Amino acid sequence: METISIVDAKNYVDKKVKIGVWLTNKRSSGKIAFLQLRDGTAFFQGVVVKNNVSEEIFTLAKEVRQEESMYVIGTIHEDSRSHFGYEIEIDEIELVGTSKDYPISPKEHGTDFLMDHRHLWLRSKRQFAVMKIRSELIRATYEFFHKEGFVKFDAPILTGSAPEGTTELFHTEYFDKDAYLSQSGQLYEEAGAMAYGKVFSFGPTFRAEKSKTRRHLIEFWMIEPEMAFMHQEESLELQERYIANLVQTVLDNCQYELKLLGRDPQVLQRYTELPYPRISYDEAVKLLQKSGDFPDVEWGKDFGSPEETYLAEHFSKPVFVLNYPKAIKPFYMKPHPTRDDVVICADLLAPEGYGEIIGGSERATDLVYLEEQIKKAGLNKEDYQWYLDLRRYGSVPHSGFGLGLERAVTWITGEEHIREAIPFPRLLNRIYP
Ligand code: 4AD
Ligand code: MG
Numbered sequence: 001m002e003t004i005s006i007v008d009a010k011n012y013v014d015k016k017v018k019i020g021v022w023l024t025n026k027r028s029s030g031k032i033a034f035l036q037l038r039d040g041t042a043f044f045q046g047v048v049v050k051n052n053v054s055e056e057i058f059t060l061a062k063e064v065r066q067e068e069s070m071y072v073i074g075t076i077h078e079d080s081r082s083h084f085g086y087e088i089e090i091d092e093i094e095l096v097g098t099s100k101d102y103p104i105s106p107k108e109h110g111t112d113f114l115m116d117h118r119h120l121w122l123r124s125k126r127q128f129a130v131m132k133i134r135s136e137l138i139r140a141t142y143e144f145f146h147k148e149g150f151v152k153f154d155a156p157i158l159t160g161s162a163p164e165g166t167t168e169l170f171h172t173e174y175f176d177k178d179a180y181l182s183q184s185g186q187l188y189e190e191a192g193a194m195a196y197g198k199v200f201s202f203g204p205t206f207r208a209e210k211s212k213t214r215r216h217l218i219e220f221w222m223i224e225p226e227m228a229f230m231h232q233e234e235s236l237e238l239q240e241r242y243i244a245n246l247v248q249t250v251l252d253n254c255q256y257e258l259k260l261l262g263r264d265p266q267v268l269q270r271y272t273e274l275p276y277p278r279i280s281y282d283e284a285v286k287l288l289q290k291s292g293d294f295p296d297v298e299w300g301k302d303f304g305s306p307e308e309t310y311l312a313e314h315f316s317k318p319v320f321v322l323n324y325p326k327a328i329k330p331f332y333m334k335p336h337p338t339r340d341d342v343v344i345c346a347d348l349l350a351p352e353g354y355g356e357i358i359g360g361s362e363r364a365t366d367l368v369y370l371e372e373q374i375k376k377a378g379l380n381k382e383d384y385q386w387y388l389d390l391r392r393y394g395s396v397p398h399s400g401f402g403l404g405l406e407r408a409v410t411w412i413t414g415e416e417h418i419r420e421a422i423p424f425p426r427l428l429n430r431i432y433p
Pocket of ligand 2: 347356358359
């Protein structure tokens with residue numbers, strides 16, 4: 001008899017197997033007990049029939065408590081009524097770990113309660129499905145960029161630079177110096193691109209943003225590719241191929257998880273169709289003004305959630321918004337060749353109200369321009385000399401972008417709130433557990 005995982009049940013129909021599981025729920029009558037089981041690979045049902053097992057086992061099946069762990073031994077059968085498609089008819093149960101008064105009962109709980117018990121709440125079905133998809137997106141990311149010829153190039157977490165502005169920095173001490181938690185690995189990726197052509201980083205980033213929205217985390221994970229000898233248009237093509245590839249990978253490998261989430265694969269399928277529409281910031285402003293729903297929108301202001309939602313809904317696909325006003329974007333973006341009020345950049349807005357999932361740009365290459373911008377941004381010139389060296393020694397056109405992993409996970413899984421897209425979310429008022 002083999003010890004297997006639930007996910008492999010399909011290969012063991014009518015065979016006797018042993019599986020290590022936890023009990024998520026149960027119901028029983030005088031003659032039969034139904035145990036809802038999970039092992040971290042899938043959820044399925046165990047059936048214990050009184051007449052087929054010893055009295056001791058049937059009593060155990062009736063008394064086993066939520067989240068107790070055990071080995072079950074029995075025969076796999078098809079079960080067309082369940083999402084999973086298989087069940088186990090149990091002959092024997094070996095209790096492993098007890099669980100008394102599990103705090104999360106199958107009844108409804110409030111968000112704060114569930115977030116306080118996140119370490120346990122992660123065991124439930126939706127969270128399982130979201131974390132599996134998150135893991136799959138990370139795997140697909142490495143595979144995609146590997147196939148595209150990128151080098152994985154890690155950026156530091158403790159830094160002296162502030163690529164995305166000084167207002168959202170987490171300050172810390174680095175012995176006798178000031179340091180910050182990284183907001184973005186981009187500046188280091190630019191050094192990487194000048195050394196190895198095409199690089200990407202994947203790591204945690206931090207924003208001390210005082211915003212409490214369903215799209216903002218204080219600590220989030222970002223994928224940041226950076227490409228030498230690449231202009232904006234080619235970068236946009238890479239971005240849309242990457243996003244379509246992520247969605248397709250989930251469709252190929254996560255059908256069970258999508259079912260658990262009730263996420264319609266047909267809707268996701270649309271997002272694999274390329275190209276994604278591109279509109280300029282100027283056009284976006286006009287579109288919003290024409291709709292009549294956004295009286296406050298005027299040229300020069302950044303978009304908020306409602307504006308981003310409207311724009312992506314308008315196209316019912318992810319949409320690139322190009323060339324934002326210089327005044328609302330970071331210092332490193334390439335100035336427009338014929339207009340001095342906009343920069344060569346693009347945000348990718350996800351449909352269904354999920355907002356910006358990618359921010360990217362072509363990078364300024366001119367040393368003097370960058371020196372000016374660093375000064376204007378109120379940054380300390382000395383801290384950026386290494387960055388300016390990249391312009392002093394063989395500067396080339398180059399572009400890059402950042403995908404917020406949790407934004408992508410929230411969108412693809414159809415979750416309401418970004419806190420569900422990361423195992424232990426760091427939110428404005430939460431650093432526990
Ligand atoms: O637009 P952002 O700030 O761009 C950068 O950091 C660039 N340096 C990236 C680059 O070009 N290499 O952030 C990029 C993405 C956003 O589009 C969004 O998906 C995500 O990071 N993001 C957040 N996700 C969760 N919570 C937050 N507070 C986020 N801030 C940005
Ligand atoms: Mg942005």
